[in-house]
Amino acid sequence: MLCGLVAVPAAIAAVRAAGDGVLELRSVDGVVVVNGLSGTLWGQMDKGRLVVTDPISSDGNVLVSGADRTRTVNDSTTVYFGRNIHFQVTGGKYRLALRGSGIDFTAVGVGTAQLTGSALAADPGTYAVDQGRWTPVPLFGQRLVPFGVQPVPAGGGPVLIP
Numbered sequence: 001m002l003c004g005l006v007a008v009p010a011a012i013a014a015v016r017a018a019g020d021g022v023l024e025l026r027s028v029d030g031v032v033v034v035n036g037l038s039g040t041l042w043g044q045m046d047k048g049r050l051v052v053t054d055p056i057s058s059d060g061n062v063l064v065s066g067a068d069r070t071r072t073v074n075d076s077t078t079v080y081f082g083r084n085i086h087f088q089v090t091g092g093k094y095r096l097a098l099r100g101s102g103i104d105f106t107a108v109g110v111g112t113a114q115l116t117g118s119a120l121a122a123d124p125g126t127y128a129v130d131q132g133r134w135t136p137v138p139l140f141g142q143r144l145v146p147f148g149v150q151p152v153p154a155g156g157g158p159v160l161i162p
Helices: 001-016
Strands: 021-053 061-064 069-075 077-090 094-115 125-130 141-148
Touching: 021 061, 069 125, 094 125, 125 141
Parallel strands: none
Antiparallel strands: 021 077, 021 094, 021 125, 061 077, 069 077, 094 141
16 A cells, blocks of 8 residues: 555656646546546546547547446547446547546646536545645536646637537
8 A cells, every 4th residue: 555655646746747737536426527638647436427538549548447338429439337437548638527426536737627516425525636735526516627737729718628
């Protein structure tokens, strides 16, 4: 266990590039949508549905294991259902939409996450950005959480991440 505690911070430090941020989720019950522009993500969920969209298949890999069943929507989107689903993104642009319980992950890079806790959960879980304080996931409404240095479009307006 001690090795694991030492290895995770070292792994986070090793993969960070200039402008990268860190988003961590712990024991989240609800809906999480992560739109990554770049970076790495690894995590697991106890039970639920994971929709993976990899719009540019050549810029990184998305690996998923442990799903009870899968459904391919198109060339870039796959849906995974089940218990004890593990997932990893190894670079590039990605979108993960999770609906379930016991969602834990660490994302390193640049992107946004939309968080909505389950109203049925006694504790909807927590999140932290850049090793800051742990904040409860909101039960009502949706919280948009950016991580990393967000790009600014040429016109100066907000960036819309599909």
